[in-house]
Amino acid sequence: MPDSPPATRTYSYLGPTGTFTEAALAQVPEAAGQVWKSVNNVGEAFDDVTSGRSVAAMIAIENSVEGGVSATQDALASIPNLRIVGEYLVRVQFALVARPGIELKDVNVVNAHPVAYAQCRGWLEANLPAHGHIPSTSNVASALALFENDLADAAIAPPRIVDHHELNVLAENIGDNQNAVTRFVLVSRTNRLPEPTGADKTSIIAELPADRSGALLELLEQFSTRGVNLSLLQSRPIGDALGRYRFIIDADGHILDERVADALLGVRRFSPRVIFLGSYPRADRAQVEYVDRYDDGVFIEARDWLRSLVSGEPGA
Numbered sequence: 001m002p003d004s005p006p007a008t009r010t011y012s013y014l015g016p017t018g019t020f021t022e023a024a025l026a027q028v029p030e031a032a033g034q035v036w037k038s039v040n041n042v043g044e045a046f047d048d049v050t051s052g053r054s055v056a057a058m059i060a061i062e063n064s065v066e067g068g069v070s071a072t073q074d075a076l077a078s079i080p081n082l083r084i085v086g087e088y089l090v091r092v093q094f095a096l097v098a099r100p101g102i103e104l105k106d107v108n109v110v111n112a113h114p115v116a117y118a119q120c121r122g123w124l125e126a127n128l129p130a131h132g133h134i135p136s137t138s139n140v141a142s143a144l145a146l147f148e149n150d151l152a153d154a155a156i157a158p159p160r161i162v163d164h165h166e167l168n169v170l171a172e173n174i175g176d177n178q179n180a181v182t183r184f185v186l187v188s189r190t191n192r193l194p195e196p197t198g199a200d201k202t203s204i205i206a207e208l209p210a211d212r213s214g215a216l217l218e219l220l221e222q223f224s225t226r227g228v229n230l231s232l233l234q235s236r237p238i239g240d241a242l243g244r245y246r247f248i249i250d251a252d253g254h255i256l257d258e259r260v261a262d263a264l265l266g267v268r269r270f271s272p273r274v275i276f277l278g279s280y281p282r283a284d285r286a287q288v289e290y291v292d293r294y295d296d297g298v299f300i301e302a303r304d305w306l307r308s309l310v311s312g313e314p315g316a
């Protein structure tokens, strides 16, 4: 009997087609040929994953100019059983686009996704100092809205939008930093850990014990005393009272690396709430560097030594 074809899998992404999020999803080999579901916001993407409608969602988590995407970070802290299984980088460049007939001098109001708007603030202040801003759900939705209503005169959008829609570029490269990059994560409900590659990242969210002086230092010591480098440390308000924060942490290495596992045990002993978001290959595939005394073998040898002392092995 012939094998039945494998069931198609659905991946959610912030659409419509042409967004940077879609460009990030295009980097996922397993998503090729599967169903790509365009959603209007990050909440909808997470909902697709938790309900099982999608096997995974591609979500923007950090921009090199604007910083962390708070909607993503807060959702990861509040929705249980989510895992980051991959990381992808997309260079972001923006153009100011408008319908034919509109010139730069006619622009009073601009449609833009808030994260994109924040990355073009300098250009807007210099070139359209009196402009108004209407937030849109994505970089492509901003441009398409120009065909749906007259609320704005122009939109901030990816430059290639003009290949697919009747729009003109009023200004190219309006981002304040020409090297801007957005970091995306593929989020799923799986409990399976991606294999360690030697070029991995581990993401967690940890809260500090209340009213303890030096608590943040103690949290960071869990990593530094095991030779684990951090590539992200960001605070987000927990939201229930002033002065209460949780910390989003990206650590170099995989949970199956002894030094990372040991650091996580330390965090778990100390923090009232720790969320493990996943260990996954780094987008840049850069090998994690660490000094020899934090190698797996050193941890294993020390544990074996302790075990032999406890079990009373002769010569221990």
Ligand SMILES: O=C(O)C(=O)C[C@]1(C(=O)O)C=C[C@@H](O)C=C1
Pocket (backbone or CB within 6 Å): 014, 018, 019, 020, 021, 022, 060, 063, 069, 092, 113, 115, 116, 137, 138, 139, 140, 182
């Ligand atoms: O994917 C898109 O194009 C988006 O509109 C989303 C998004 C984001 O959420 O950060 C993605 C990349 C850019 O930095 C700005 C906006």
